[in-house]
Each structure stands twice: as structure tokens, then as C-alpha cells.
Amino acid sequence: MADLFVAGGIVTALEDAAIAVGRLDASLAGNPLRRAWTFWSELDTARRHAEADGRKVDLFRLAAHLHGLPLRLGDTASAPERGREIAGLNYAVWLRSWMAAPDPEQQHLRDIALDSLRNCGGGQSALVATAQGMLAWLAGQGSRPAIRAAVPLYLRDRAITIHTLAAITGGDALRAGPDDPDGFTVRFLDAVQREAADGRDLLLTMEREWRGARLRVDHRAGARSNSRLPAAVDLLAASPLLSISALAEALNCSVEGASRMLETLVQLEVAAEITGRTGRGARRLYGLRRLLPIRAETTAVRRRARGGQRGRPKRVLIPPFAGLVDEPRAAEVTPDAEPAEPARLAAVSFDFDALDRLVAAADERTRGVRRLLDRIARGEKPFLPDDGTDEP
Structure with a gap:
């Protein structure tokens, strides 16, 4: 003993x-x-x-x-x-x-x-x-x-x-x-x-954002039981970052349909397009609103609303993963109080294997960056003519 x-x-x-x-x-x-x-x-x-x-x-x-x-x-x-x-x-x-x-x-x-x-x-x-x-x-x-x-x-x-x-x-x-x-x-x-x-x-912050997004989308979908917007929100919440093609594959729908769903979620201020890219063939990535600060760190062209001020939008500094307050009285809770466990949402039936592929793609990105750094350290050209693994 x-x-x-x-x-x-x-x-x-x-x-x-x-x-x-x-x-x-x-x-x-x-x-x-x-x-x-x-x-x-x-x-x-x-x-x-x-x-x-x-x-x-x-x-x-x-x-x-x-x-x-x-x-x-x-x-x-x-x-x-x-x-x-x-x-x-x-x-x-x-x-x-x-x-x-x-x-x-x-x-x-x-x-x-x-x-x-x-x-x-x-x-x-x-x-x-x-x-x-x-x-x-x-x-x-x-x-x-x-x-x-x-x-x-x-x-x-x-x-x-x-x-x-x-x-x-x-x-x-x-x-x-x-x-x-x-x-x-x-x-x-x-x-x-x-x-x-x-x-x-x-984790609680992610769950609160997921819950708030589902409530807003469920209200938007109304009585339409065949709406795929709630499933799109679930996939956005459960993935690191999501592309249009990945959403289309996970929900078994067309790329055009997935693009329309994501644009609808952006208009509802549920999701955010964090790459700032436009045009056909552009590799655009989406996430819930918590990830919008990523867009402020990229050099992509910002789209200016008609009649708005010129120049780069003013950067707003917020701490990483700041807690989301979805009720006015939530801000009055004392710091020492135990955060309430949010109500768990019922899982929507869709293929979670798509999430594994998304995470695997991020891991492959890590390997690609390392291969690029190794070539630069050896004094070689950063990109090989037939090397497509390191392309964004």
C-alpha cells in the first residue's frame, strides 16, 4: 500500500x-x-x-x-x-x-x-x-x-x-x-x-451554437418535413470546415442544391463563408458563425455591400471560441456559477463517414505542408510539376 x-x-x-x-x-x-x-x-x-x-x-x-x-x-x-x-x-x-x-x-x-x-x-x-x-x-x-x-x-x-x-x-x-x-x-x-x-x-460553446442554429433553421423550415437545412446545420456543426462538394456528397444531393442550402444558411446568419472566394470553381469553405474571424485573416477579396464604405472592413478582435450568449439573462450569471448543460439535440440521420473523410483531408493537408517545407529546406522547387497533393 x-x-x-x-x-x-x-x-x-x-x-x-x-x-x-x-x-x-x-x-x-x-x-x-x-x-x-x-x-x-x-x-x-x-x-x-x-x-x-x-x-x-x-x-x-x-x-x-x-x-x-x-x-x-x-x-x-x-x-x-x-x-x-x-x-x-x-x-x-x-x-x-x-x-x-x-x-x-x-x-x-x-x-x-x-x-x-x-x-x-x-x-x-x-x-x-x-x-x-x-x-x-x-x-x-x-x-x-x-x-x-x-x-x-x-x-x-x-x-x-x-x-x-x-x-x-x-x-x-x-x-x-x-x-x-x-x-x-x-x-x-x-x-x-x-x-x-x-x-x-x-464543447459547450459548440453545442450552444448548434442549438441556436437549429432553432433558427427549424423556424425557417416551418412545417416542411422534407427540408434538408436542419441536416446541413448538423453537418456544419459536426465538421471542422465544410466545402460545397462535401455537403453534397454527405446529403446525397447535387452540388447546386448544396450551394443553395449554404447560401440560405449564410442569409439566415447561421453559417459563414470563411474563405471570401467567389466565382465558379473557387474552393469555398463554410462553417458556423463562430469561425467567421478566420475570414478576416485571409487576403481574399471582400465583397462590399452596395452603398457601403470603401476599404477593408474593420477587424473586430474577439478571444478564440468566445462563449456564445443566446439569452439576455445568461450574461448575468456569476463567473463561478456552473454552466448549465445544454439540451442535447436529436441526431439527424446522415452519413458520418463524410466527417471522417473531412478530417482525413485536413490530416493530408498537414502532410502536404510538411512535404513543402522539406523541399524548401533542401533547396528544391516548392511545387513539383506533377505534384497535386499540396495544391489548395
């Missing part, structure tokens, strides 16, 4: 972290938004890890960069500043690949890190064992990305979680650097608690 002893200073942090992780994992069970949540949590986790490693990047610019959208550059930014930002974005894309689409070398290092955690986990609670295993790995000069990517896998391996929670890495504990084991363990548990709470807040 001596191996099961936990120091008194760790008990409270362990309890808080375990409760937060359990609540997040339970909220994702059977949730149709899990795939979209996984994508955005991987992206935000990569952003946080890049910041912890000294490279600060913006989440929405990272999303645009990952999808191959041209980024807007500030007029006052110098060439070195632009170069540092692109390097930071590429670094964040590389960090995400450890979780989403690891190459053989990353897979090998991640497996070694996972085995290291397993070897350090005997006789301890899973979260405490993870902290001690991470500290031992770093003491041996192990790779930071490898151990951070191994933590969610280890927690699932120990049956602490049902899902692989990419957001749970304890990466913020690495900011101050390791000191005494108990001090690092507390910092790790505090970081896990914050990551799990932020992950659940993101």
Missing part, C-alpha cells in the same frame, strides 16, 4: 484534475460534435504548445494556414516579422501532426515516450504517474512533443478516459521548467485541470 501513497499537497490538485477530465470525457461520449471538437482542440493544443516553446501564433490564422488559405499581412509588418510568423505557424502545424497525422519517425518517438510512461506508472494513480513519467522523460532529455502527444494515449491506456483527449497534455507545466517532483506534479495536475475545463467550455 506504500506505493499508493499520495502526498498531502497533491491530493486536492489530483481530485480537481480527475473530476475535470472525467466530466470532459463523459460529455464527449456519444456526442456527434466529437470529431469537430477533436479537430479544434488539436489545433488549439498545438497553439498552446507552440506558445510554451516560445512561438506565439493566432488560432484563427493557424486554421487558415492549415487549410492553405492565403494570409493577410499587416502593412506595418516587416519582412523579418512576417517570416517569424510563418515559421511559428509552420511549427504549430508540425506540433499538431504529432497528434493527428504522425510520420513514421514521430510515431516511433511517441511509442517510446508511451512505453516510458507505462514503466513509471506502477502503483500510482494514473495522473500522478503521468506527471512523474513526464518529469523522468524530460530529465533524460526526451522530446517534448513526443511526451505531450503520448499523455492522452497513456490516460486512455490506463482506462482513465474513454476517448483520446488531445487537449489533455499537461503541457503548461513545462513553462516554468521541472524542479522538485512534488512541485512539478502539482503544476502538471493544475495544467490538466485547466485544459479539461477549457475543453469542456469549448
